[in-house]
Amino acid sequence: MALYNFKRIQPVPAANDFLDIVLSRTQRKTPTVIHKNYKIGRIRQFYMRKVKFTQDTFEEKLKAMLEEFPKLDDIHPFYADLMNVLYDKDHYKLALGQINTARHLIDQVAKEYVRLLKFGDSLYRCKQLKKAALGRMATIMKRQKDSLAYLEQVRQHLSRLPSIDPNTRTLLVCGYPNVGKSSFMNKVTRADVDVQPYAFTTKSLFVGHMDYKYLRWQVIDTPGILDHPLEQMNTIEMQSVTALAHLRACILFFMDLSEHCGYSVEDQIKLYHNIKPLFTNKPTFIIINKIDIVRPEDLPVEQQDMLKEIAEKDGAQIIQLSCFTDEGVMDARNTACEKLLTARVEVKLKGQKINDVINKLHLAEPQARDNVARPPIIPEEVKGRSLFNLNDPNRRKLERDLEAENGGPGVYSVDLNKLYIFKDPEWRYDSIPEIIDGRNVADFIDPDIQEKLDLLEREEERLETEGFYDSTEEIVDSEDEALRDLATEIREKKKFIIQAHRSKKMMKNRPILPRTVKTKSNKFFNLSLWRKWKKQLGKLGLDTSAVRARSLTRKRKRNDNDGDDSEQMDIDLPPNVLKSRRLGVSVSRDRSVAGLAVGQQKQTTKYRKFAQRRPNQFAKAGEADRSIQVKRPKHLFSKKSGIGKRDWR
Structure with a gap:
């Protein structure tokens, strides 16, 4: 229902609070530790990140503020004029323009100081540039103190405005103060508007909703209008004029003929003629309220003629009602709603969109296939009856x-x-x-079921007495016996299949050779290949007499003296290990030193640890790590503790 929801606008903080929010976020979201022994490029990046992040935060907050506040040129003219009446559109646009200018100035400051930080030659110089950048941004925002305060006041007032849909079905109540407008609205809607016996009780627009013909309607109660020029009207009266000028609604102009409102009938008729140009192309009704006190027939002839002239010349329909006795209230509502629905349909028929709708509609007209008369059939029990007329005796x-x-x-x-x-x-x-x-x-239950059941029970008792069920012989059917044999055969076949599957699976997972003869490259040891190696080692002048082969499946027995025999080699070792031991080369699992001698391995490891020392130092504490510089702050641990909080900072 609400086309414009101004309640979603976020609160606008004050200038100092705005700075606290932005700078606190910068402190929390960016690195906090930097040292002078860092490289100058790293120091520059540290402070450039601070400046850029602060600028992005200002940009995000200010841009969201500018987007949430409505733009007077983009919203409905009713809301644009209403905001002009309440807040002065020049001041409103000026405040938003200053916020937008501050956003651009902050962007320029950030770009300028980031450019200077690229040439910072020391930590102190970079830090001072960062400090100057953030200081200039803070100064720009402090100058917007008045604009931010004004926008916060506008936001609070906008959130309290009623949600009015300018395009929906609307009944607009207007007239002099204290003529019964709010009382009528309380009768026909679910609203609860304050009603008092003095003028200008209603100081702003109020909206109530009702249902008529399964449609949602809104009724707008406007403040009272006095009969004086437009330039002399105050803010309260201008709200009513704005609603009358811009809302396509049914106008209900209320009049009090009893003059208890404090204004004569002539003044009320004069006010109607003064604001009549606002009723152009809108269905208009003259609502005569408080008929429980004075009716139009009780007025002097001159005043009756004035009312008849309005009805004849302007085409305004006169409706009488009394909000005190509820006489004619619902009839006035129904009449106004019907008139507005008819007017809206006529406006749509005159528009251009009706052509597109008509092209999509097809009226089917059946052709007569014979001369037989087929009048409509209405049941006798409902003919001439009305379900809604309570006084109809045939209802x-x-x-x-x-x-x-x-x-x-x-x-x-x-x-x-x-x-x-x-x-x-x-x-x-x-x-x-x-x-x-x-x-x-x-219908399918046997009526003699009880007698048949009694007969069956007596027969069972007789068989038990005669010993018919005492026989222990098992009655075996030939079909049941064949079925049991088939089930036994199936179980045996199933058991055989499971055993065959398990034996096959066991043979598949069984290792063929001992794992000790597998090399690192998953190649099995080949005896013929080893003999070729042994022959080649002999040609190189190495002694291979101590090398002996043994069974691949039998473990080697070691004696006490075997440990001293360093010349013997085990056939279980892979060829590359055997060759390495012969040549005095150490084999390690570390690939970075694979193929190096023992001395070379030690030297390589030493250089690698030395090169890793500086990265390890940086890994222990970086600028993004959180650190507590002072473990016991003086303001928390000095003097005696008293009653109350200690987080006064």
Whole structure:
């Protein structure tokens, strides 16, 4: 319903609070530790990040503020003029323009100081540039103190404005103060507007909602208008004029003929003629209120003629009602709604969109296939009756009438079975209703079932007495026996299949060779290949007499003296290990030193640790790590503790 929801605008903080929010976020979201022994490029990046992040935060906050506040050129003219009346659009645009200018100035300051930071030659110089950048940004925001305060006041007032849809079905109530406008609105809507016996009780626009013909309607109660020039009207009256000028609504101009409002009938008629140009192309009604005191027939002839002239010349319909006795209130509402619906349809028919709608509609006209007359059939029981005319003696009784006759709500119980359509009306109240073809479960129950059951029980007692069930012989059917044999055969076959599968799976997972003969590259040891290696080692002048082969599946037995025999080699070792041991080369699992001698491995490891020392120092504490510089702050741990909080900082 609400086309413009100004309640979603975020609060605008004051200038000092704005700075605290932005700088606190910069401190929390960016690195906090820097040292002078860092490289100058790293120091520059540290402070450039601070400046850029602060500028981005200002940009984000200010841009969101500018987007949330409505732009007077983009919203409906009703809201644009209403904001001009309440806040002065020049001041409003000036405040938003100053905020936008501050945003651009902060961007320029950030770009300028980031450019200077690229050439900072020391930590002190970079720090001072950062400090100057943030200081200039803070100064720019402090100058916007008045604009921020003004926008916060506008936001608070906008959030209290009623949500008015300028394009929906609307009844607009207007007239002199204290003529009964708010009382009428309380009667026809769910609103609760303050009603007092003095003028200008309503000081702003109030909106109430109601339902008519399954449609949602809004009723707007406007403040009272006095009869003086437009330039002399105050802010309260200008709100009513703005609503009358811009809302496409049905105008209800209220008049008090009893003059209890404090204004004469002539003054009220004069006010109508003065604001009549605002009613152009809008359905208008003259609502005569307080007829329980004075009716139009009781007025002097001159005043009656003035009212008739309005009705004849301007085409305004005169409706009489009394909000005190509720006489004519709902009739006035219904008449105004019908008139507005008709006017809206006429406006749409005159527009250009109706052509597109008509092209999509097709009215089917059936062709007569014979000369037989087929008049509409209206049942006799409803012909000439009205369900809504309570005084009609032929009106059909409704459930509501039956409820009132039989004790009212909570006592009367609705008879749902009386509308069931059965072949036999007596079936409506069966304990088991019809299922199909006029039958239910009860129709298939044997009426002699109890006698047959008694007969069967007596027969069972006789068989037990004669010993018919005492025989222990098992009666075996030939079909059952064949079925059991088949089931046994299936179980045996299934068991055989499971055993074959398990044996096959066990052979597949079984290792063929011992794991000790596998090399690092997953190649199995080959005896013929080893003999070639042994022959080649002999040609190189190495002694291979101590090398002996043994069974691949048998473990080697070691004696006490075997540990001293350093010349013997084990056939279980892979060839590359054997060659390395012969040549005095150490084999390690570390690939970075693979293929190096022992001395070279130690030297490589030493250089690697030395090169890693500086990165390790940086990894222990970086500028993004949180650190508490003072473990026991003086303001928290000095002097005696008293009653109250200690976080006064």
